[in-house]
Structure formats: C-alpha cells, structure tokens
Amino acid sequence: MAAPSIVNGLSVDVEDWFQVGAFETVIAREAWDGLALRVEDNVLRVLDLFAEADVKATFFTLGWVAQRNGALMRRIVEAGHELASHGFDHARVFTFDRKTFAADILRARKTIEDAGGVAVTGYRAPSFSIDQRTPWAYMELAEQGYAYSSSVAPVAHDHYGWREAPRFAFRPLPWSDLIEIPVTTAMLGGRRVAAGGGGFFRVLPYGFSRWAIRQVNRREERPAVFYFHPWEIDPGQPRVADAPIRSKLRHYTNLDRMAPKLRELVHEFAWGRMDLIAHREAARAVPLAA
C-alpha cells in the first residue's frame, strides 16, 4: 500500500516575461510600462490548470503586477488560492539595506492586500535573494507580522543560493515564530541539487522532478516546495534579442512543453497552499544555527 501522501507546497511567482532577473541588464525598470502585459492571460491559464486537478496554491505576486491587475488578484482569491508577496518590483533583497527593504515589502503588501481584499502573511524574495548578506531581512519580516517566508534556495547556483541553509523549515530568529520554508533540493551523490522548479523543471525530463519529490516525501518524510512562473507556459511571449545568450537559453527552452508537464505534476502529487505547509511544518522547524 502507498504511504499516506504528504501535501506539498505549490507556488507561482507572479511576474511578467520582462520582469525576470535574466533580463535586468537589457530591460530597464523604466521601460516596463511600455511593454505588452501577458501576465493576466497566463495566470488565467494557470488557474484553469489548477482547477482541472482541484489543487490550491500560493501566488507570490509583485506589487507592480497587483497594482495593474486588480480583477486578476480577486480571481485568484475567489478560486481559493493564497495571495502572497514577491516584493514590489523584483529588486533582490541583497540590493537593499534594512530600511529600503522595509519600505519595499510594506508597499508591496499594501498594494496586494488592497487589490485582493485579503491579508497577506507570506513572502518570497525575488530570485531567492535572502542569504548570508541579509541578516536583517527576517527581522523586518517578523516585525511586519509575516507568518512565513519561502525565500531561500539552500544550494549553490550561479545566480542565487545560500548553500549552508537548512534544507527544510527553519526558524531564523529565536524571538519570533516566523518560519522559513526553503525551496526543494534533493540529495544526489551526497550533494544538494536544486529540484524545486523553475528552469530546472522545464529543462530536465519530468522524471527528475518525480524522483526528487518522491525522495523528499518518502525518504525524508517532508513536503516538497515547488515553484514556477506564469511566463513559463507562454511560448508566444516576445523574444528579448539582446539578452545574454545564457539567459536566453534558460528562459526560452521548452516553453511549449511546460503546460503538459505541469499538468502531470499537479495530478501526480498532493499539493496545497504555502500557508498550510507553513502551519504544518511549524512544529518541525529547526532553529537557525548562529
């Protein structure tokens, strides 16, 4: 008989095709307002895909997107999903100091809450940018009343990563209930490998993700945390010609295969909102070693 299935965390980082870290050197923040918005159509397709499988998820949304897509925010909420924050305009946490970070997350949260009509208690840093450089980030999240963060990739990667961080839920501060739920890694030959979604999910065969999530669920008996972006199911998005070749390879590979792959994933495993995962993981969260 199969083991009782663990509910895994499903998340969508709601940003448009031009708001990704990979293109920040070629598309200036000031140019965003002149670009075609595709995020609404793509999120509606994601909502359909989740409804088909009857799964609930968390939508970590940019304040910038919430400000321009109020109706979409309400659709997400009405469908039973969690609305959470991905910062205002995708500036990475280590580019802030504590004061500017405080202002960014406050502005994002207020905008998202006004648009969606619900309280926001979860946060995901743009490009998993909470790491050793940002010890004040958790203090600020705790002080602003967040229940959880899912902002750490506990792995070495060329664009992000905090390789010494715990792989599963931890308490970053001794004086606060705030918990961090890192994105999923699997152990392969004694090494941590990124297995929580994004480009890895799109580029590698589906079997890799299946193997990784099973390992985490069965061997470690923990929930996996998976994420993707609405633009990843949009093969028709404009191509950014002058982006670095590596960024282009990463961004455009297998966009046409993403939706069927996601369909398989959401049907094969049990999924839930991140606030549910945070609640369930709270008792098992370990203190962050100083």
Ligand SMILES: [Zn+2]
């Ligand atoms: Zn993002």
